[in-house]
Amino acid sequence: MLKDIRRNRVDVVIIVCVLIFAASSLLAVFSATFATESVIWNSTFSRQVLWIIMGLFIGAIITFIPPAWIASSAYKLYIILIILLFLTYFMGSGVGSRRWLSILGLNIQVSEFMKPVLVVVLARFLAKDYRTPDRPDVLFAVSMLVFLPFILVLQQPDLGTSLVYLVVLLPVFYWRGLSPFVIFVLCSPMITFFASFNFWTFFIVILLISAILYLSRRGRVFFTVVFLFNIAIGIIAPIAWNSLHVYQKQRILTFLGLSSDPQGVGYQIIQSKVAIGSGGLFGKGVLQGTQTQLRFLPAQHTDFIFSVIAEELGFIGAILLLAVFMIFLVRGIYIASTTKDQFTGLLTIGLVTVFAFQIVVNIGMTVGIMPVTGIPLPFISYGGSSMLTCMIMAGLIANTSLHRYKLY
C-alpha cells in the first residue's frame, strides 16, 4: 500500500507527450498556413495558439476533478450533447454538411465533444458489476447509447466522426470481459455488410457465420437471432449504401481502387503522397515544403497536417512524431491496466481507442493506406473543437493516472 501511495501522482509521460504534440501542432499549422496568410502572425495560427492554451488549461482542471464527479455527471452531459446534436441537425452550418453549431458566437463541432462524453457514459454504464457484457440487455443498451449519436453524426454527414463512436464499443466491451466469440458475433454484421453487395459472397458469408454459430453450441434462440440479424443487414446494406452521399461513396470506392477519380479524392491522396514521398529522409525544411507552401496539399492545416510534417521534416520527423504518439497510447493502456477501478479503466481504454483510431486512420489516410474519411489528427490538426476535445481526453487520462491507486 505504501508503494501505491507513492505512485499516486499525475503521469509525467502523458504530460510531456501532450506538450510535444502542442509544439508540433504550432509548428505544422504555422507552416501550413504560412503561404496563404502571408503575414507571419496569421489569424489561423494565432487561433490555434489560443486553442492550445485554452486546451491545456481545461485539461489541467479535468486532471484534478475527482473521478466520482465525472462519473456522476456522465448522463447529464450525454443528454445535453445529444440535444446539441439535434440542434446542429436543425440549425447547424457547414459547407455541404451541417457540422457546426453556433453557440454564443462560437462555432462548435458538437460531435467532437461527444467523443469523451460517450466514452464516459459507456464506462459509467459498464462499470456496474452486475452489467456483465455477455448479457444481451446490456449489449443492447450500450449499443443504443452509441447508435444515437452515431446516427445523428452520420447524417450530418460526417462518416469519420461517427465511425469513431462505433469503434469505441468493441475495445470497451473487450476490456469489460466480453469473450472474443461474442466480439465475433458483433463483428459479423460488418462482414455481412460488405459481402451483401454480391449475392454469392453474401451467401457464403452467411453459411460461414451459421457454421461458427452452430459449432459454438449456444442454443437455438441465439442462433436464430444472430442469423436473422445478419440476413437483415444483408438486405438493408445495399439500400443504405445507395442513401450515402455521392462523395462518401466516391471516397470509399476510390480507396478500394474501384473507381478512378483523378481530380477528386484520388487527387488528394496523390498530392499527399507526393508531399510525403518528396520529403525524403530529412525533409525539405520548415517552410521549404513545395507541396505545402504552394498549397498542392488539400486541407493541409486540418486533415492533411501530417503530410506537412512529413514533407518538411522528412522520415525522421514523421517517425519521431509517430513514436511520441505510440508512447502516449501505450502509456494510456498501461494506466488503464494499472487502475484499480473499473470505471476509470474502461474510461481510459475508451479514450485510448479514440486516439488510436484517429491517429491510425488519419496518418493512414495521408500515406494512402486508409480511405479519406475527414478525421483530424489528434492534437496536431487545426481546429478548436478538435483541440479542446483532445485536451479534455488527455486530461481524463491524466486524471485516471492521478487517481488510479485510490479507491473511492
Add this chain to the structure above:
Amino acid sequence: MIVDQKKYAFYALITLAFLALTLQLANLQIFERRKYLRHSQRNRIRSIIVQPKRGTIFDRNGVVLVENMPSYSVSAIPYESAKDDSLFYHIAGILRQDVHEIQNKIQSARGPFTPIKLARDVEFSALIRIEEQKLDFPGILFDVEPKRHYPAGVRAPHLFGYIGEISQSELRIKGNDGLQKGDIIGKKGLEKIYDRTLRGKAGYAYHEVDALGRVVRDLDIGEESHPVSGNDLYLALDGKLQKQAEEMFDQKNGGVVLLDVRNGGVLVDCSKPDYDPFIFSGTLEMDAWRELINDPDKPLYDRMIQSTFPPGSTFKLVLATAALQNKAVNLTEKTVCNGYVRLGNRIFNCWKKDGHGAVDFMEAIKRSCNVYFYRLMPRVGVDAWAAYAQDFGFGKVTGIDLANESSGNQPNREYLDQIYGKNGWSTGMLYNMAIGQGDVLVTPLQMAQLAMIIANKGRYYQPHVLDRTYNAESKRTIPFQPVGKSTELVSEEAYDVIRKAMLSVVNEEGGTGRASWLRDVLVAGKTGTAQNPHGESHAWFIGFAPFDKPQVAVCVFVENGGGGGAVAAPLAGEMLKAYFRQKDTLTAAL
C-alpha cells in the same frame, strides 16, 4: 493477470498498426522518394509559352497603321472551377456564352491544372464583374492578349488583312511547326503574307505555380528563352493618301491604285466597299460575318487586285502601241468617224453618236474615238495585239505581295479558237476587244501597271506594298528589293508618241480626261467607259504625273460609275493633287 492479457492484446494491435504506418512511410520517403520528388517538381514548375509581340505596321512615313492593343481573355482551371456547376451558369451569363459550350471547353482541357481559354476579347465590364466576384469564381483567371487596332484611321482591310486563332489545317502547314493550338496567326492580307516576319518567336518561361495554377514567382532555372518580337513592317503605302482615297470612294463601288513608278511601291490601294478590319481583331460576331459574306457588293474582295473588269477605252493604248510599233498606222492619216461602223449586218457604234468627223491617230486617242480603233484592229491583227497586251503584263498576275491576285483574261488566237472554235470568232469580236470590251478582263492593278510602264517608257517594277522591314532588337532595316522588269516589244519612240497622246487627253481642248488636269503638274492619262451587261458602265482612268519625270501612276476605277471622263478622271485628278500637295508640304517641311 486477465487484465495483463488484455493489455497485451492492445499493445499488439497498436504496434501492428504503427508498424504498418512506419513501413508505408519508409516506402514513400525512402524507397520511392525519387519518384515523388520528380512528381513534386513537375507539380510546381510549369513552363509557360510567352507570346512574342507581333510587329507593328507603319506607312512609308512611319505613321502607325496597325498595332497591338491589350484585350482580355478569360480562362478556367478545370480542377478548381469544375467543382460547382452553378459557377458555369454564372460565368456563361457574364461572358454571354452557352453553358454547354463552356462545359465542353473545360472538358477539352489538357489536364485539370492547365488553364483553358473560355473567351477572348472579353468586354471590360464583364472583366470587372468577374473580378468583383473573384471569391465565387474559383479557378477563373484572365490574362491580357494583344489584339490589333488601327490608330491612324486607315481601314485598308484588304491590305492589312486580319489575324486569328490558328486552325487545324493551318497547323499542318509547313513553316507553322513551332505553333500550337490557340496561337494567333495572320489570316488574310499582309498579316498573312508577312506572317512569319510579323509573328516573332515565342519564348518559354518557367513559373512556380500553386495548386490553383496561379503564378507564385518566376523561376530562373537557365532553361527559359525569351520571346523574340516580330519585325515591324514599313509599307510603301502612304497612310494619309490612303485615308483620303478611302474617304473619296466612300459610298462608291470601286477604288484607286497609286503606284510609285520609280520602284513599284503601292502608295494607295483603296477598294470600296470595304469593312472595318477592327471587327476581326476580337471575337467576330457570327452575324457580322454572315453580313459580310452575303453582301452583294462583296466587301471582302479587293476589287483592285482580285476582281476583273472590262477595261474599256483605256485598253485602246495597247492597240495604239501595237499599231505604232508594227508601223500599221500613219500618224497623219485621218479616218472619218460617222458615229458607227457597219460590219456585215452589224453596227458598231462610237460612243459619240454624231461621230468625231475626221480624226488622226493622236486625235483618236485624245477624243477616244471608237471607230478609229475598230478600223485599226484588223490592220494590226489579233496576234500582234495580243502579244503587246501580254508584254504589258495583261493575262498574268503582277506579282504584288498580296494573296489571291487575279490574272484577268487576255484573249489571243489560241484562246479564241478554244472558246469559240476555229472559225467561230469574228472580226466583230476583235472590234469589241480593240476598245477593251468583250473577252478582255483586267484588274485595276494591271491598268495601274500599264500606266507605270508607259510613264517609264517600258521600265517598270513589280508592284509591292512592303517597303522595308525593321528589326527592333538588332535595329536593322531590310529594304524590300523591288523586282525590275521591262517591256520587250515596244521602242522608246513608240512610247513617246503614246505619252504625248495621253498628255493631250488631259491637257488639250476636246480631251476626254480634262477633269484630271492639274495647275502645277503635267498629268497624262486615258479615260475608259466600259459597258457591261450588269448595268451602268464602269468608269476608268489611268494616268501618270508629272509628265517629264513621272513619279506616280494612277488607276481609278468606279464600278457602274458611268463615264470615265466625267466620273473617274476628276477622282484621279484629286488623288494626284493630294499626292503632289503632300509631297510639297513634305519637301517644304524638310
